[in-house]
Amino acid sequence: MQIILLQNLDKLGKKGDIKNVATGYALNFLFPKDLAAPATDEKIKQFETKKQKINTEKKEQNKEISSLKGKKITIHKKASDQGKLFAAVSKNEIINAIKKDLYINLENNKISIIDQIKNIGEHQIRIKIDGQQITIRVAVNQ
DSSP: OEEEESSOBTTTBOTTOEEEOOHHHIIIIITTTTSEEEOOHHHHHHHHHHHHHHHHHHHHHHHHHHHHTTOEEEEEOOBOTTSBBSSOOOHHHHHHHHHHHHOOOOOGGGEEESSOOOBSEEEEEEEEETTEEEEEEEEEEO
């Protein structure tokens, strides 16, 4: 039986893939859990247009991400007299600073910080966004 995957499945494929599976597997497992749908002509056309839309959005997002490279953002935090921050700069603070300073919206679940900032000053940090690793400058002021 031909199906369209509605979610990424480790051993079967990615969302939007058209696969041939056993009828029992589809009817008893995939369909009840909304992991797949029957691959009708109408559904295939819908997924093709969705894929094109997603690809276009990814290209636009990649342009935004590459425009971040080497940019500088500023974050204000409380610190001790020696310049040590009371709390390290968080992911949300970096996302908010990027939104405020560079006018780029990033989703919280798509970014991970590789380096932590625990002191006042200017730092270069590496962040990973959708598999792309970029470096930005972060100025931490008191």
